[in-house]
Structures are given as structure tokens and as C-alpha cells.
Amino acid sequence: MHDDTIAAIATAVGESGIAVIRISGPSAIEAAAPYVRAKTGLKDAATHTVQYAKIVDPATGEAVDEALVTVMRAPRSFTAEDVVEISVHGGIVPVRRVLDLLLAGGGIRLAEPGEFTRRAFVNGRIDLAQAEAVMDLIRSKSERAMKVALKQVEGALSRKIGELRQRLIELLAHLEVNIDYPEHDVEELTSAFIRERSGEVLAEIRQLLKSANEGRILREGIMTAIVGRPNVGKSSLLNLLAGTERAIVTDIPGTTRDVIEEYVTVSGIPLRLLDTAGIRETSDVVERIGVERSRSALTDADLLLIVLNRSEPLHEDDRTLLGQAAGRQAVVILNKSDLPAKLDEAEVRKLLPGTAIVPMSVKEGLGMNELGQAIADLFFGGKLEGGEAAYVSNARHAALLKQAEQALVDAIESTDAGVPIDIVQIDVRTAWERLGEITGDTAGESLIDQIFSQFCLGK
Structure with missing residues (x-):
């Protein structure tokens, strides 16, 4: 072929x-x-x-x-x-x-789909992680996601994985010498030596895994539901974030009757945005279906943007919604901040303690930077690396890193329990092989077929 x-x-x-x-x-x-x-x-x-x-x-x-x-x-x-x-x-x-x-x-x-990239992989120009990053680069939904993917195409993650595998192969070499020639205690191979070398790689794997959630968000976007009672400015917020008239905006309550989905970026953070129907009790059959879908979106979303009208006192529907959001990742948006304030912000803080509250005027386009910072605080500890470091943004890579992590934990625990070195060696080799599956060095043909089958024609 x-x-x-x-x-x-x-x-x-x-x-x-x-x-x-x-x-x-x-x-x-x-x-x-x-x-x-x-x-x-x-x-x-x-x-x-x-x-x-x-x-x-x-x-x-x-x-x-x-x-x-x-x-x-x-x-x-x-x-x-x-x-x-x-x-x-x-x-x-x-x-x-x-x-x-x-x-x-x-x-x-x-x-065939992905065949050009597969040939680049087979011919040794790129490894499997770089090949997968090609599609991430094409599908990137924000500048930061693009930077992460570009770093991976250039080999940032692959180089890191290669360094970790090199350390493990050196440890395996020492283990094999000790197994084959037990009379020669190579470099005083002891339990402490195994623990130290395995622990070093384990710490770096865990550091990579810390970036996995951020990488996943940059790659896929945060599933975000805009929720609130009717006429508080949810659809106007969607239109502001999308930069276009994506949703119908009127003064008539219940205009939005279904969930509208749009990809947007806020301060470089990709959001898979869901504009929902206003949550309230209604006798309108169609609107009631929309409200039920809104409640479902509220349950499934990773992030809630709870929109309240700052120019009105807190409504009972607002209190109910704030109660339902307890324990969730959320940002409360006090819309219409260009008007005189009538809402009791202290009551909001009492109902949702610790949740970021951002005053905004969607009509005037005010508060966008503050909203972006609040989201970054929630999901990125306030700061994004922007692709400078080796990010893990692929679910397959994260799963393999978790397996390698567990194998090294097993190796250390087995060493502490006095298990024979040839058994410990199996765990170390398992970690080495799982890391190799990320770059394709130890990946099977069926896995490679599956990965490239997901690519588009012409790539």
C-alpha cells in the first residue's frame, strides 16, 4: 500500500x-x-x-x-x-x-482518510503524537488551542515522552543486569535505587497529567450553559460572545424555546456555549419543553453562566436557580449594570458562596475581560500557559499516562514489599511500553489504523 x-x-x-x-x-x-x-x-x-x-x-x-x-x-x-x-x-x-x-x-x-499523515508517520518524519496533533491543529477553536497543537506538532510532548522512556530503559538495563548477574551489584542496585529512579519518572508523569484537563478544555472547549429566568439578557449575551445575531432578542419573555449551541472564545478560552430557554413555570407546551431542555443542559454543563438582572430585585426563580447551581462550576453575571442597581448582591453571595460575580452590561459590551478572568480562575488557576509547555490534550494520551503512572506505583510498592526484582521489572517495562504507545513506538497496527481512520481525506 x-x-x-x-x-x-x-x-x-x-x-x-x-x-x-x-x-x-x-x-x-x-x-x-x-x-x-x-x-x-x-x-x-x-x-x-x-x-x-x-x-x-x-x-x-x-x-x-x-x-x-x-x-x-x-x-x-x-x-x-x-x-x-x-x-x-x-x-x-x-x-x-x-x-x-x-x-x-x-x-x-x-x-484513504489520513493516508498522507500516516505516510509521514511510517516514513519516520513524525511520530504518532505529532500525527494526532495535526488534526488538533486543524480543529483548534482558539488561538491558545492552536498554540498547544502546534507545539505538539513540533514535538514538545514527544520529546518529553522520549526523555521519560530513556530513563526507564536505563532503569530496565540495570534491572536486567542484576537479574542475569546477581553476583554483580551494578551501581549498588537496591530498593532505594529503584524507588528513586521510578519516583523521578512518576513525578514527571503526574506533572503531565495535571495539564490534561487544561489541554482537554483547550482542545474541546468548556461545555457552558447560559441560564437564567426569561428576559435577563441570556440571548443578548450569546450574541455578544458570538459577535453575531445568533439568537432572537425581544422584550417578550419566552422567545428562546430551545437550546442554541455556538462555539465562542472568551479571553482565548474556547467555550461550547449553550443558550437556554428562560427557566420559569409556564403553561405554554412548547416553552415548557424548552425549559426542560434548559434544566437538562444545566445538569450536563461543565460551566454555568448564571445571568441575573441587576436592575431588578432578586426574583424567586433566581433564588431557585442559584440553589440548583450549588456545588457547580459557575460564574454569576449581574447584567444591566449600566442601570441603577436594585438587586441585593449580598444575598447572591449568601446563596452561592465563593462563586465569582461579574457585573456586566451586555447592551454596552462591558465586563468581557472580567468574565474571561473569572473563567480562567475557575479552570486554569488564573493563568494559561498558552502552549509554551508540553500539554496533554488528547484523551488517549491521558489514559496511557494514567496506566504508566499506575505501573510505576506498583513497581515502587512491590519494591517496598520485597517482591523479587524480575517481578518489579514487569511493572517498569509496562510503564515504558505505555509511554511508547503515545508516540507509536510500541503501538499495534490496529491502533494505528483506528487513529488514522478518523482523519479527513487529503490530510
């Missing part, structure tokens, strides 16, 4: 200025050459050069499109193979016609 030459559309399908068709494989240049009419023949083109060309049907000589054609010779390409990228006019018809023409010749086949 990896000896084939493959092609796919590498840009999003639809109308655009240009679209890129990527061809990769040992015969990429030779297979594409008959379709490219340029000043310099494709076979003679120097690596990393771009030239204007016409894409033609070799059977008829008919010009199909004008293009810019880029040649990248192995191993200096994304896949570490010969690569030709054809930039044609964007649009479904011209792109499909050029791709169909290339595939009809018989020397090029359509790429």
Missing part, C-alpha cells in the same frame, strides 16, 4: 479562490507529468519550485484548467515522499474534473 502513488483534494470542498490537489508517492512526479504543461517539464523541475502550468487531458490535448504546480522531492516533503501539489481554481466542478483526470490514468489512486 505504501508503494502506491495517492492523490486527494487537500482543501475544503466548495467555492474558493484556489483548491489544492496533493499527490504523493514514489511515482508522484512521473505519474503527474503527462497532465502538466509547463515551461519546465515536471520531471526536470527542481525540488521546492512552483511554476505556472495548464492541466490537460493527455488523450485529447484539451486544457482543463490553469494551475500553479509545486514539486517537492523526497525526503523534503510532508510525507517524506515525492509530492506534487496542484493549485487549481476553487469550485466543485474544476477540482473534481482535475482529480478524476489524474485518477483515470491508472498510476494514481485516491488516498
Whole structure:
């Protein structure tokens, strides 16, 4: 399969200025050459050069499109193979016609999902963690998420994992020498030595795991429900955060009758935002369904943005909602702070002690920075690293780190209990193998197949 030459559309399908068709494989240049009419023949083109060309049907000589054609010779390409990228006019018809023409010749086949990135992995250009970070980079929903993914593409996490595996392999070497030659006490191999070396790696794994929740949030966003009684400004807040008129805003209570979902960023923090129907008792059948969905969203959300009207006294529905939010991650927003205050803030603090309270005027766009800081305080201890450190943002990586952590805990406990060294060695090796699954060094073929099957075509 990896000896084939493959092609796919590498840009999003639809109308655009240009679209890129990527061809990769040992015969990429030779297979594409008959379709490219340029000043310099494709076979003679120097690596990393771009030239204007016409894409033609070799059977008829008919010009199909004008293009810019880029040649990248192995191993200096994304896949570490010969690569030709054809930039044609964007649009479904011209792109499909050029791709169909290339595939009809018989020397090029359509790429499978993720096959370009998989070839980069197989050819040793990137490891498995870097390959997964490519998709995280594409799907990033905020600048900070992008920075985290870019650091991982560049190998920040992979280098850290490599360092930890190197320490464990050195420990394994000492253990094996002691098992094979018990008469030679290599470096006075003792229980304290095993405990020290295992403990060092264990501490660094736990440090990585501390970043896992932050990394997950940056990758997926915080599921956030905007809740409150009708007409306190929930939909207006959604529109402000989204930067567009996403929800209908009127003075009529009960306008929002379903949960509206939107991805937004607040101070660089991605939120999967749910605008809910106003929570109140109602006889309207449709509105009542919306209220029930709002209560469900309130239960499922990671973060509640509880909107109260600061220009009115606290309503009984407000008190009920604040009571339901007890023990949850929440920020109370006192909206309409541009109007005279009539709400008793002390009562709010009594009902939800320790919860951040942010005065805002959604109408005037005031309080956004304070809201962002309150969310950062809740989920990031007030500060985001912004991708400078090695983050763990992938659930698979976090699970494997947890397994490696447990294996090293078992190794230390077994050592303390006087268990024979050959049994302790099994736990240390398990930790080494689990870390290797993150980078792909010890990952099975079925796992690799599963990971790359989730990629999009053309990547």
C-alpha cells in the first residue's frame, strides 16, 4: 500500500479562490507529468519550485484548467515522499474534473482518510503524537488551542515522552543486569535505587497529567450553559460572545424555546456555549419543553453562566436557580449594570458562596475581560500557559499516562514489599511500553489504523 502513488483534494470542498490537489508517492512526479504543461517539464523541475502550468487531458490535448504546480522531492516533503501539489481554481466542478483526470490514468489512486499523515508517520518524519496533533491543529477553536497543537506538532510532548522512556530503559538495563548477574551489584542496585529512579519518572508523569484537563478544555472547549429566568439578557449575551445575531432578542419573555449551541472564545478560552430557554413555570407546551431542555443542559454543563438582572430585585426563580447551581462550576453575571442597581448582591453571595460575580452590561459590551478572568480562575488557576509547555490534550494520551503512572506505583510498592526484582521489572517495562504507545513506538497496527481512520481525506 505504501508503494502506491495517492492523490486527494487537500482543501475544503466548495467555492474558493484556489483548491489544492496533493499527490504523493514514489511515482508522484512521473505519474503527474503527462497532465502538466509547463515551461519546465515536471520531471526536470527542481525540488521546492512552483511554476505556472495548464492541466490537460493527455488523450485529447484539451486544457482543463490553469494551475500553479509545486514539486517537492523526497525526503523534503510532508510525507517524506515525492509530492506534487496542484493549485487549481476553487469550485466543485474544476477540482473534481482535475482529480478524476489524474485518477483515470491508472498510476494514481485516491488516498484513504489520513493516508498522507500516516505516510509521514511510517516514513519516520513524525511520530504518532505529532500525527494526532495535526488534526488538533486543524480543529483548534482558539488561538491558545492552536498554540498547544502546534507545539505538539513540533514535538514538545514527544520529546518529553522520549526523555521519560530513556530513563526507564536505563532503569530496565540495570534491572536486567542484576537479574542475569546477581553476583554483580551494578551501581549498588537496591530498593532505594529503584524507588528513586521510578519516583523521578512518576513525578514527571503526574506533572503531565495535571495539564490534561487544561489541554482537554483547550482542545474541546468548556461545555457552558447560559441560564437564567426569561428576559435577563441570556440571548443578548450569546450574541455578544458570538459577535453575531445568533439568537432572537425581544422584550417578550419566552422567545428562546430551545437550546442554541455556538462555539465562542472568551479571553482565548474556547467555550461550547449553550443558550437556554428562560427557566420559569409556564403553561405554554412548547416553552415548557424548552425549559426542560434548559434544566437538562444545566445538569450536563461543565460551566454555568448564571445571568441575573441587576436592575431588578432578586426574583424567586433566581433564588431557585442559584440553589440548583450549588456545588457547580459557575460564574454569576449581574447584567444591566449600566442601570441603577436594585438587586441585593449580598444575598447572591449568601446563596452561592465563593462563586465569582461579574457585573456586566451586555447592551454596552462591558465586563468581557472580567468574565474571561473569572473563567480562567475557575479552570486554569488564573493563568494559561498558552502552549509554551508540553500539554496533554488528547484523551488517549491521558489514559496511557494514567496506566504508566499506575505501573510505576506498583513497581515502587512491590519494591517496598520485597517482591523479587524480575517481578518489579514487569511493572517498569509496562510503564515504558505505555509511554511508547503515545508516540507509536510500541503501538499495534490496529491502533494505528483506528487513529488514522478518523482523519479527513487529503490530510
